[in-house]
Amino acid sequence: MRLVKSLLLGSAAGLTVVAGAQAADLPVKKAAPVEYVRICSAYGAGFFYIPGTDTCLRVGGRARFEATYVQPLIRGDTTGYRGLGRLNLDARTQTGYGTLRAFVRFELASRTGGFLKSGTQERIANAFAATGVDTSARVQQYVNVDKAFIQFAGLTAGRAASFFDFYAHDFEINAVSLGSDVSSTNLLAYTATFGEGFSATISMEDPNFRKNPIFGNISAALTSTTAAALPVVSNLAPILTPGQGLGFANLDVIQRSRMPDFVGALRYDAAWGSAQISAAVHEVNTGNFVTTGPLNGNAVVRARTPSEYGWAVQGGLKVNLPFIAAGDALYLQGAYGEGTTVYTGIPAYNGTYTLTGSATAGIFNQYYADAVVDPVTGRLNLSNSWTVVASYLHYWTPEWRSAFFGSYGEISYSQRARFNSALLNVGGLPNPVTAPGGLAALAFSPVLRDSNQIVAGGSLIWSPVKDLDIGVEGLYVRQALNNGRIIDPNKGVAVNLATATPAQIAAAPKLNSQDTFQVRMRVQRDF
Structure with a gap:
């Protein structure tokens, strides 16, 4: 028995020695060192190094809920809701030429x-609308590459905020005041910095986001009697045959x-604080005349409306007011332009990229054309517009603030x-020569x-914790004529100005202005 036990122990020891010798001959594979995410403090809080690179990245975003009540009704609705999500990616790398930055922001709502x-967002392809019977014009999904730009050695290239803008509705829950x-x-x-705090920028920008429609799609034939009331000067070379009338080809006014x-x-x-003066030059143009054949048996009119160059200037001032309360500030801004309504921001509330807009369910339509085509001279007449805005932010306490x-x-x-x-009945205008009125x-x-x-x-916002806002905002809007009145379509029998008699026009109810109000609330978390 002792002999058997000795043999077994000896065999086990021998196997252990052999196994150890074989293991010693195998290559040893060392575990790769763990690369932990490192904090990047060069550009502020929230940045970290992308593993394996010298690029710092910050990931941020926003979640928001909004509800609104408006009076009078908009398309029969009094309430609306919105949920919005935002994702920000900010990547920065230090180079011999300074900081190389790439910033991307996506928004979904x-x-x-x-x-x-x-409607503004649909008109510039940032949103698409529902088509259901009960959801058409009432439900919309919003998808937008809000930012995607590169900054390097003073250069900014990509999708970014216009360098013309200054205040840009900074203190408002929703961007509703007038202004660009x-x-x-x-x-x-390209931006150059010089002196102590001064900078100058020259920017080449996409014109499509600064165009409001042109008024004047011409399609008319006048009698020779009416034509006699027209001025003689005309670069359209209109064709007038006595007894047959005056003809114009259709004008393509799509810019x-x-x-x-x-x-x-x-x-x-x-x-x-800060101050800025900015200016812009913007081309206003039309397409060619569209002609389908001879007019009144004469040669076809082929003429082109020459382009005009609109312009806008803006001045803005921001003053920090810490002596009233920490965080208080005041914005003052004014803008003037010709043929540049989106630069002055006159249609900012009612809807940009449309010829008309109304804050009162279509009762009072305000026109926002960049230009009017004069059908007699064939030239573009630029509209004139100007806006002023003041906005004050006040902190009642560190957790409570208001904007006015x-x-x-x-x-x-x-x-x-x-x-x-x-005279040519363009765009629904009644002919003062042929209309009974x-x-x-x-x-x-x-x-x-x-x-x-x-x-x-004005608004009242509560921030119980950092980066959380719970607020409500009230708004008043008034649209009015500078002088005179219009027929009130909301009272009495509808009046067709093209056929109404002077007595009918005199008896019709009229108005000079319309106003409305709304209330909005928001819950928002930034991170």
């Missing part, structure tokens, strides 16, 4: 209700992208171009009237 659904705020456009810009907008800005930043803002703007048109358009019919028409608008409001 679901909007419902006749007001929070945004194109937060997403395609551009190539083309022929040249970029050029923007320049001079800015100063200091501890007390007010804005006013006016837009006006060439009255000669309006009268000539009426005569000049009165034109005087009470809402089309191309000089008008003004007030947008004012």
